[in-house]
Amino acid sequence: MKIINIINKKKTLSFEFFPPKTESNLGNLNKTISDLSEFNPDFVSFTYGAGGSTRKLTLEISQKTKESEITEVMSHLTCITHSKSEIIEMLSAYKKSNIENIIALRGDIPNNSNDLKKEIHHATDLIEIIKNYSDDFCIAAACYPESHPESISKNDDLKFTKLKQSKGADFFITQLFFNNSDFFSFREKAIKLGITIPIIPAIMPITSTRQIRKFTNLCGASIPDSLNKKLENSINNDEETTKFGIEFATMQINELLNNDIPGIHFYSLNKSRSVKEVLNNINI
Numbered sequence: 001m002k003i004i005n006i007i008n009k010k011k012t013l014s015f016e017f018f019p020p021k022t023e024s025n026l027g028n029l030n031k032t033i034s035d036l037s038e039f040n041p042d043f044v045s046f047t048y049g050a051g052g053s054t055r056k057l058t059l060e061i062s063q064k065t066k067e068s069e070i071t072e073v074m075s076h077l078t079c080i081t082h083s084k085s086e087i088i089e090m091l092s093a094y095k096k097s098n099i100e101n102i103i104a105l106r107g108d109i110p111n112n113s114n115d116l117k118k119e120i121h122h123a124t125d126l127i128e129i130i131k132n133y134s135d136d137f138c139i140a141a142a143c144y145p146e147s148h149p150e151s152i153s154k155n156d157d158l159k160f161t162k163l164k165q166s167k168g169a170d171f172f173i174t175q176l177f178f179n180n181s182d183f184f185s186f187r188e189k190a191i192k193l194g195i196t197i198p199i200i201p202a203i204m205p206i207t208s209t210r211q212i213r214k215f216t217n218l219c220g221a222s223i224p225d226s227l228n229k230k231l232e233n234s235i236n237n238d239e240e241t242t243k244f245g246i247e248f249a250t251m252q253i254n255e256l257l258n259n260d261i262p263g264i265h266f267y268s269l270n271k272s273r274s275v276k277e278v279l280n281n282i283n284i
């Protein structure tokens, strides 16, 4: 089923997973998916490793989960290191596997410029390719409450976010963020600019101070000072950070739910504990 049809009917709950680097870790991922299925997610999504490194695995896990009928599936697809013909091959494989939902992404610029195919430059181009290939896919795209780190300005980034909608994106999922006011102000500006498709906020429950600092450095999201101070206190104690992360994510989601969001997407980090505890704390 196309996810947009679910979003149009109800507030969605969804989880993001990444394909493990080794086959042996696949068991852990399957256990996490099965653990979280008790919450009846509306869909789960599987990331696409930088530069297409998980090309086969993303497709395989997406296929298996779709076949299991536990929930709807969305596959991530990045384009910056692929040629147009490679993307068409992938789309054909997804179509054969009845995967109806794709989140169309550019991907991060690879360190080695030889890996760049220089054929598809932006997510907007990928959305266009998918649309031209088939109207059967529901297409999601990324958006950035604090703007994408490469953007010239917030307005410039918003303009390209709108272009994703014009090219055919059906809904957005946000980058992680820790200050809800960033999300609210982004959404307000997006609506003013004419963005009408749903914007689903995505939340990552923090489980380690060092890890979240690394992630936010990479993706350009900020950690508010007050939160950063708290995280510093438990820098050597992941258990304490995890407990605090659950409290913080619960507070964040409760406020979002009171402010008319179309659903919640969890960056699960392939672990079920924090997501489970947050979901037990809130009422979605």
Ligand SMILES: Cc1cc2nc3c(=O)[nH]c(=O)nc-3n(C[C@H](O)[C@H](O)[C@H](O)COP(=O)(O)OP(=O)(O)OC[C@H]3O[C@@H](n4cnc5c(N)ncnc54)[C@H](O)[C@@H]3O)c2cc1C
Pocket (backbone or CB within 6 Å): 046, 047, 048, 049, 050, 051, 076, 077, 078, 103, 104, 105, 106, 107, 108, 109, 121, 122, 123, 124, 125, 141, 142, 143, 148, 149, 150, 151, 152, 156, 157, 158, 160, 163, 173, 174, 175, 176, 202
């Ligand atoms: C929900 C979500 C899921 C993600 N999943 C993955 C994943 O599975 N695998 C992975 O490797 N990465 C993933 N990422 C990270 C993503 O690949 C990076 O953030 C990447 O740097 C940008 O991808 P994008 O699709 O937003 O790119 P784009 O939309 O192309 O944006 C990149 C930059 O270019 C600008 N821009 C956009 N369109 C145009 C245009 N037409 N002309 C000129 N400039 C333009 C934007 O303002 C921005 O500054 C995900 C991010 C999010 C938020």
